[in-house]
Amino acid sequence: MTTKNYVENIAVVGAGGRMGGEVVRALLAEGKHKVTAITRPDSTSEMPQGVTVKRANYDDLTALTEALQGQDALIITMAVTAPPEHLVRLVEGAAAANVPWVMPNWYGSDGANEALVKDMMISARMQSGMKRIEELGKSSWINLACSFWYEWSLGGGFPGSAPIMYGFNWDERAVTFYDEGTTTINTSTWPQAGLAVARLFALKVHPDCLDDKSPTLSQFKNGYVYVSSFLVSQKEMFESVKRVTKTTDADWKISYEPSAKRYREGMEALQKGDRMGFAKALYARVFFPNGDGNIEAKHGLQNDILGLPKEDLDEATRAALRFGNVSF
Numbered sequence: 385m386t387t388k389n390y391v392e393n394i395a396v397v398g399a400g401g402r403m404g405g406e407v408v409r410a411l412l413a414e415g416k417h418k419v420t421a422i423t424r425p426d427s428t429s430e431m432p433q434g435v436t437v438k439r440a441n442y443d444d445l446t447a448l449t450e451a452l453q454g455q456d457a458l459i460i461t462m463a464v465t466a467p468p469e470h471l472v473r474l475v476e477g478a479a480a481a482n483v484p485w486v487m488p489n490w491y492g493s494d495g496a497n498e499a500l501v502k503d504m505m506i507s508a509r510m511q512s513g514m515k516r517i518e519e520l521g522k523s524s525w526i527n528l529a530c531s532f533w534y535e536w537s538l539g540g541g542f543p544g545s546a547p548i549m550y551g552f553n554w555d556e557r558a559v560t561f562y563d564e565g566t567t568t569i570n571t572s573t574w575p576q577a578g579l580a581v582a583r584l585f586a587l588k589v590h591p592d593c594l595d596d597k598s599p600t601l602s603q604f605k606n607g608y609v610y611v612s613s614f615l616v617s618q619k620e621m622f623e624s625v626k627r628v629t630k631t632t633d634a635d636w637k638i639s640y641e642p643s644a645k646r647y648r649e650g651m652e653a654l655q656k657g658d659r660m661g662f663a664k665a666l667y668a669r670v671f672f673p674n675g676d677g678n679i680e681a682k683h684g685l686q687n688d689i690l691g692l693p694k695e696d697l698d699e700a701t702r703a704a705l706r707f708g709n710v711s712f
Contacts, residue, residue: 398461400429406578442470448477457485479522488513490527530572539708558637562671569677570612583690
């Protein structure tokens with residue numbers, strides 16, 4: 385009996401959400417996998433044709449184990465506000481069902497940068513899944529390090545958030561630059577991130593032979609896959625915004641603030657119970673002018689390995705404005 389050298393069956397948690405939906409669409413478009421959506425029993429999300437639906441509460445280990453039987457990979461796309469114990473229970477279910485690969489719910493910045501992870505206050509919540517996977521020893525994890533989502537961060541993921549993300553206050557036509565506004569960071573669109581996941585799991589698992597140097601899934605075992613749509617500064621984003629909205633500097637109120645100051649203000653607000661302070665600190669930290677937000681300079685990117693397309697910044701900006709319901 386031979387062991388297959390490819391991922392065939394993939395389960396997705398959060399398939400009805402923004403990132404999960406992109407992953408499912410990309411998997412279906414690539415046409416190389418059988419896709420199963422793991423949803424809560426009371427979920428009303430409609431799945432695309434070709435997706436099998438299995439229902440289980442995310443805190444029910446027995447139900448999760450049963451739902452994950454026969455899967456080669458589990459991709460978890462949950463909101464960062466989801467209970468961390470659900471992430472742990474999901475990876476425990478994957479281990480019990482002998483699922484070899486798990487993508488635990490990262491979709492963020494450079495998790496290998498310990499100082500950055502600590503300052504961004506996401507280590508305990510986001511790394512709990514990886515730690516539990518390694519403790520159980522049945523699965524291997526892979527995280528997608530794609531940095532902030534461009535549409536969410538520019539358009540504003542929730543009311544009032546855009547000014548504390550990429551600095552754009554659409555209601556007031558104002559932009560606040562971190563420091564000089566020239567620090568470049570990596571950022572990714574949702575379609576690019578979804579395609580990256582699909583292409584990653586389309587790789588063969590192991591080399592065919594000792595001389596085989598082609599990319600494999602196993603080379604990313606218990607590590608990060610670095611992808612990006614753009615390496616861009618706020619000022620470059622601003623130029624794109626002006627092109628898309630047909631505005632000029634004269635139409636905008638422009639200000640500058642030190643990223644370190646904004647980080648401190650965010651932390652102070654968070655300590656007082658203001659959840660918006662978390663987002664403010666999170667974004668300010670990535671824009672520190674020390675290069676932490678430039679993941680490709682430190683690690684290179686796997687865009688070419690995965691065959692990811694070159695994207696148009698202005699088209700992505702238009703998508704971000706549509707997402708944020710921004711009109712000019």
